[in-house]
Amino acid sequence: MRVLFVGGTGVISSAAARAVLARGDELTVLTRGTSRRPVAGGARALRADFGDEDAVRAALGGARFDVVVDFIGYDTAHVERAVRLFRDRTDSYVYLSTGSVYARPAPRQPVDESSARRAGSFDYPRLKLECELAVEAAYRDGFPATIVRAAHVYDExxxxxxxxxxxxxxxxxxxxxxxxxxxxxxxNLLHARDFARALAGLLGDDRLLGESVHITSGxxxxxxxxxxxxxxxxxxxxxxxxxxxxxxxxxxxxxxxxxxxxxxxxxxxxxxxxxxxxxxxxxxxxxxxxxxxxxxxxxxxxxxxxxxxxxxxxxxxxxxxxx
CATH class of the missing domain: 3.90.25.10 (UDP-galactose 4-epimerase, domain 1)
Known part of the structure; x- marks a missing residue:
């Protein structure tokens, strides 16, 4: 597959890049180019600030991707920008969210993807939940979106x-x-390589369009x-x-x-x-x-x-x- 990562030098995205490349997929990574972590060897690296829509369009040119994975969306303006940029460029947009959007304390355990979501005043889950709602609205409007939730992923x-x-x-x-x-x-702690293997396996699976799935430790x-x-x-x-x-x-x-x-x-x-x-x-x-x-x-x-x-x-x- 032709895969684009928006962000690709973080703990999760670096491991995911290695997993996607190991499968033989063609990977392009779009970053600002300011991270101390290098882009994974074998990936095509593009530089642009995702907040600058014109710069992103210029960096992408006429490229089209089977899957776009967005690791950095943190506000609804970002999601709205992604929808505009990728509506005609991809068959699958995957938004990386967090298990922190599930209600605390959980009304029932264990938590599955249908469980209640609720964010308090803590900015991280609150903003991520707002992004999820924007992704879901875009899907209802015809955008091919999926939500994947992580929960405290670490590496060495x-x-x-x-x-x-x-x-x-x-x-x-x-x-x-x-x-x-x-x-x-x-x-819940999950090693980045375990998260990455699962994420790579899900990419391109049409059964997940309009769905959410969490990748967490058992x-x-x-x-x-x-x-x-x-x-x-x-x-x-x-x-x-x-x-x-x-x-x-x-x-x-x-x-x-x-x-x-x-x-x-x-x-x-x-x-x-x-x-x-x-x-x-x-x-x-x-x-x-x-x-x-x-x-x-x-x-x-x-x-x-x-x-x-x-x-x-x-x-x-x-x-x-x-x-």
Whole structure:
């Protein structure tokens, strides 16, 4: 197939590019050209800011694509621009959204693609949900669209904690890391290569036009288990201190909306739709292996190990408070 990626140098899109190229598809990647990650070898690279519609048209020329995958849409103006640009250029437009659009707390578990969607004041899911509604409206108007939802996809370059490398650094210095709630709420982590294999398998499948599907892990983990696995991959036993999401938000204001509206709520996904569409998917990468890859990548170059002094101090203050 002839495939176009809008965006192609992020955690998800880089892995997806490799998966699409491995299938033998012809891949074009449209980016601004400002990412530190290179465009995957073997892909055709185009440069244009997607906010500049004329520049995108010029970059694309007369090209037509079997599938367009949009990794960067974050507002309805972007979706409306994509519809104008690709209505006559593709048979399939795939919008990458997020599982965070599902209502929290979920009215029923596990969550499937028909589950209620609702976004609060946290900007990320709110804006993504607005984009989904715009994509659905475009489909009703004849645009060949599909929505694919991801849920906390990581690779070796990402410590999948809000504290990032600061948590690893604290453990290695014998200091505790703060975990929201009691650490037992369930979360979903999926390695980028697993997401990419599934996404590549779905591209060009006409059964998905007008549909949505999430690509998520079938093995939810508690937040304590996520922290513990990372600490042990770092060669230490974890020191954990539990504080409420509200207390953490009062101390670290940017964490407040993420924790209270998203991370505190358990969410278990029903992946039966994905497996009906792709019955031969290989097993997922277990998080123990994923954590080992993360630590190996960061330890290979100490320059990658960025510690936030502000976050470090905030964890000290939170840990010193009575539980």
């Amino acid at each position: 370059t990402v410590v999948p904690l809000l504290a990032g490398w600061t948590a690893i650094d604290r453990w290695r210095r014998g200091l505790p890391v703060v975990v929201h709630g009691d650490g037992t709420s369930l979360w 093995t939810p983990l508690s937040w304590d288990a996520i922290h513990t696995t990372l600490a042990r991959a770092a060669g230490v036993e974890p020191l954990l201190v539990h504080r409420s999401s509200e207390d953490i938000g009062r101390e670290i204001d940017w964490m407040g909306p993420v924790l209270t509206e998203d991370f505190r709520h358990s969410l278990v996904y029903d992946n039966s739709k994905l497996h009906r569409l792709l019955p031969g998917l290989p097993p997922e990468t277990g998080f123990r292996r994923g954590a080992a890859e993360i630590l190996a990548w960061y330890d290979a170059d100490p320059a990658r190990q960025k510690v936030s002094a502000d976050l470090d101090a905030a964890f000290d203050r939170l840990a010193a408070r009575p539980g």
